[in-house]
Amino acid sequence: MKKKVLLMGKAHSGKTSMRSIIFANYLARDTMRLSPTLDVEHHHVRFLGNLVLNLWDCGGQDAFYESYFERDRETIFRSVELLIYVFDIESDNPEKDFDHFSGVLEAIEENSPDARIFVLVHKMDLVHEDERDVIFEDRQRIIQAHSRGLSLQCFATSIWDETLYKAWSEIVTNLIPNIQLLKTHLDDFCRISDADEVVLFERATFLVIAHTSQNAAQHNFDAHRFEKISNIVKQFKLSCGKTQAGFQGMEVKNSLFSAFIDAFTENTYIMVIVSDPQIETAATLINIKNAREHFEKNFARS
Amino acid sequence: MSSPLPKVLLFGPRRSGKSSIKQVLFSKMSPHETLFRLESTPTPQHLIVDTNRLSQFELIDFPGDWDEASNNPIFLGLSCFVFVLDAQDEPYDLVLSYLTNLISKATKVNPRIHVHVFINKVDGELFLSEEAKYDCRRDIVSLVQEEMETFQGLDNVNVEYYLTSIYDHSVYESFSKVVQKLVPALNTIESLLNVLVERNGMEKAFLFDVASKLYISTDSNPVDAAGYELCSDMIDVVLDVSGIYGGRHNSDSNREIDDGSKGEGEGGEQDKSVTEEEKNGYYDSESCAAIHLSNGIVLYLKEVESMLALVCLTREESFGRRGLVDYNIGVFKEAIKKMIEVAGPK
Numbered sequence: 107m108k109k110k111v112l113l114m115g116k117a118h119s120g121k122t123s124m125r126s127i128i129f130a131n132y133l134a135r136d137t138m139r140l141s142p143t144l145d146v147e148h149h150h151v152r153f154l155g156n157l158v159l160n161l162w163d164c165g166g167q168d169a170f171y172e173s174y175f176e177r178d179r180e181t182i183f184r185s186v187e188l189l190i191y192v193f194d195i196e197s198d199n200p201e202k203d204f205d206h207f208s209g210v211l212e213a214i215e216e217n218s219p220d221a222r223i224f225v226l227v228h229k230m231d232l233v234h235e236d237e238r239d240v241i242f243e244d245r246q247r248i249i250q251a252h253s254r255g256l257s258l259q260c261f262a263t264s265i266w267d268e269t270l271y272k273a274w275s276e277i278v279t280n281l282i283p284n285i286q287l288l289k290t291h292l293d294d295f296c297r298i299s300d301a302d303e304v305v306l307f308e309r310a311t312f313l314v315i316a317h318t319s320q321n322a323a324q325h326n327f328d329a330h331r332f333e334k335i336s337n338i339v340k341q342f343k344l345s346c347g348k349t350q351a352g353f354q355g356m357e358v359k360n361s362l363f364s365a366f367i368d369a370f371t372e373n374t375y376i377m378v379i380v381s382d383p384q385i386e387t388a389a390t391l392i393n394i395k396n397a398r399e400h401f402e403k404n405f406a407r408s
Numbered sequence: 409m410s411s412p413l414p415k416v417l418l419f420g421p422r423r424s425g426k427s428s429i430k431q432v433l434f435s436k437m438s439p440h441e442t443l444f445r446l447e448s449t450p451t452p453q454h455l456i457v458d459t460n461r462l463s464q465f466e467l468i469d470f471p472g473d474w475d476e477a478s479n480n481p482i483f484l485g486l487s488c489f490v491f492v493l494d495a496q497d498e499p500y501d502l503v504l505s506y507l508t509n510l511i512s513k514a515t516k517v518n519p520r521i522h523v524h525v526f527i528n529k530v531d532g533e534l535f536l537s538e539e540a541k542y543d544c545r546r547d548i549v550s551l552v553q554e555e556m557e558t559f560q561g562l563d564n565v566n567v568e569y570y571l572t573s574i575y576d577h578s579v580y581e582s583f584s585k586v587v588q589k590l591v592p593a594l595n596t597i598e599s600l601l602n603v604l605v606e607r608n609g610m611e612k613a614f615l616f617d618v619a620s621k622l623y624i625s626t627d628s629n630p631v632d633a634a635g636y637e638l639c640s641d642m643i644d645v646v647l648d649v650s651g652i653y654g655g656r657h658n659s660d661s662n663r664e665i666d667d668g669s670k671g672e673g674e675g676g677e678q679d680k681s682v683t684e685e686e687k688n689g690y691y692d693s694e695s696c697a698a699i700h701l702s703n704g705i706v707l708y709l710k711e712v713e714s715m716l717a718l719v720c721l722t723r724e725e726s727f728g729r730r731g732l733v734d735y736n737i738g739v740f741k742e743a744i745k746k747m748i749e750v751a752g753p754k
């Protein structure tokens with residue numbers, strides 16, 4: 107199943123950086139060496155086995171926009187499934203950014219009226235922590251005002267923290283067909299194994315694809331925990347890569363919790379959180395094993 | 409305050425990365441933040457590093473090109489200093505004569521002083537290959553030796569060179585070696601680790617300070633950089649995951665009310681240690697983790713004492729006898745505990 111994804115925004119706004127970190131195992135600091143994208147770079151990335159994202163990374167220099175809007179208009183904007191538009195929070199010419207943005211939305215509306223639209227307000231690490239919310243709200247308001255009535259979703263992102271994973275998880279899960287069914291099975295598994303929480307990650311990217319919790323309110327966990335875990339484990343996987351050894355699974359505990367993160371189905375990893383001290387590690391491991399067989403059978407080639 | 413803490417001084421030219429090293433290692437600043445969060449240091453900055461009870465010291469970050477060392481009382485009672493230079497800022501001659509001057513002044517006060525030279529910023533375009541780094545070190549070593557020959561009595565000074573970058577593990581590994589020289593019971597710890605590794609057929613074992621990720625000691629098998637890096641990264645994983653799911657304030661709301669009474673320390677220093685403790689509350693006496701790799705190696709971490717962790721690399725076969733492994737680690741833990749008690753209250 108192929109899905110066309112357009113990645114657009116001004117030159118130097120961070121499009122190629124994000125794509126490289128999420129899909130090509132770059133470290134954030136490796137992106138400092140990226141050179142500007144010329145025209146459109148096409149990348150096919152496999153997600154969850156047989157979902158293929160056909161990523162169009164569109165170089166953002168003004169000259170390219172002229173051809174995107176004129177000569178190549180149809181080629182670019184036809185049969186788009188997702189549009190991801192990136193704004194650089196430190197842009198020196200916001201006016202112009204919005205001209206391009208409006209142009210892109212107009213072309214999308216014309217050629218792919220059903221495309222889903224995501225806007226990333228990027229490089230938020232450059233804004234002081236205390237001001238991030240306010241500045242993001244403000245930006246979001248301006249973006250909405252330029253949206254031509256199309257519905258779109260905004261995220262604040264930075265390659266230097268977990269916000270990157272949050273945004274891309276939400277974006278990509280939009281493309282997974284049977285996500286609701288997957289979630290139901292995950293709910294069952296969480297209940298049967300008396301876990302506090304179960305999270306499913308895509309194997310290659312470690313993006314969160316589904317999660318479920320019992321009594322989460324009682325725990326008062328960090329709202330950003332899933333994307334934080336994505337970030338933490340992905341970093342560690344990359345360190346393992348340097349030693350030619352693959353990451354297989356882990357178990358972390360202290361006096362209050364145990365976390366199990368393990369290779370699950372062919373295309374996923376699972377994390378199970380248990381805080382009830384009555385539950386033996388061995389029991390949890392057996393539950394994970396049984397669930398693995400069950401999920402392999404039900405979601406093998408969906 | 410019985411015996412004063414040993415001191416580690418950071419010297420070097422302006423913008424060589426002294427404050428960055430201090431912030432990255434001991435204040436959890438991320439390396440890229442040093443790009444825009446650090447100003448030039450105007451006066452010496454003191455930091456007490458005493459998160460664990462085995463390696464404690466005072467770190468002093470000096471302003472760049474600091475020259476008031478002339479009347480050198482600062483070298484009194486000093487066992488080492490770290491000189492940080494910027495490998496990307498050639499030529500080196502001025503910087504290196506500053507270094508040799510410092511060495512000459514310091515050795516007048518303490519002839520056995522240890523000098524650690526951090527050749528910093530060996531990253532980026534200029535240092536993509538290992539060879540480029542080694543060439544740089546070779547050049548600097550020979551320049552310093554040349555320069556030292558012009559002074560009298562510097563033949564036996566102990567100078568060690570390290571290639572470092574705040575963007576990778578090198579700065580942690582190098583600073584670990586600096587700190588190890590200050591640990592009084594280093595030999596004993598090392599032999600305890602040797603025994604542990606031998607009894608369990610482990611590949612390697614490190615004793616880490618969890619807060620700074622510096623390792624205090626390791627067994628006498630050679631350190632392989634990749635293995636060390638994984639152990640160090642594992643500490644991040646354990647702290648981060650525990651911070652999310654094992655924080656005390658999460659599961660027990662009564663505790664928060666108890667904590668509400670913490671009005672005791674309005675004073676600066678005490679405040680700091682309170683927040684430090686809160687921050688690290690999720691690393692506790694039952695902290696423990698195992699990471700399985702596809703090449704049959706298991707990384708195993710266990711709490712040893714407050715803010716200390718034993719991290720070992722072991723084969724899946726040996727790890728299978730986990731009861732035995734845990735028993736032997738228990739013995740090691742006891743020995744360390746005794747050592748700390750003998751040394752007395754901090």
Ligand SMILES: Nc1nc2c(ncn2[C@@H]2O[C@H](COP(=O)(O)OP(=O)(O)OP(=O)(O)O)[C@@H](O)[C@H]2O)c(=O)[nH]1
Pocket residue numbers: 420421422423424425426427428429439441442443444446447448449450470471472473528529530531532572573574575
């Ligand atoms: N590429 C690279 N840059 C570094 C490294 N260490 C520090 N820097 C950068 O060097 C610059 C100066 O760092 P500081 O830590 O302020 O230098 P300093 O030695 O304390 O400077 P003074 O206080 O003026 O003496 C900052 O922009 C850091 O980001 C490194 O290992 N690699």
Ligand SMILES: Nc1nc2c(ncn2[C@@H]2O[C@H](COP(=O)(O)OP(=O)(O)O)[C@@H](O)[C@H]2O)c(=O)[nH]1
Pocket residue numbers: 115116117118119120121122123124137138139140141142143166228229230231232263264265266
């Ligand atoms: N501070 C900061 N810099 C970023 C971020 N994302 C990307 N960059 C930097 O922005 C520059 C341009 O990125 P690039 O991906 O080539 O932009 P593109 O032209 O949109 O593809 C690179 O130097 C990146 O390191 C971010 O979140 N924060």
Ligand SMILES: [Mg+2]
Pocket residue numbers: 121122123141142143163165
């Ligand atoms: Mg690009």
Ligand SMILES: [Mg+2]
Pocket residue numbers: 426427428447448449469470471472
């Ligand atoms: Mg400084």
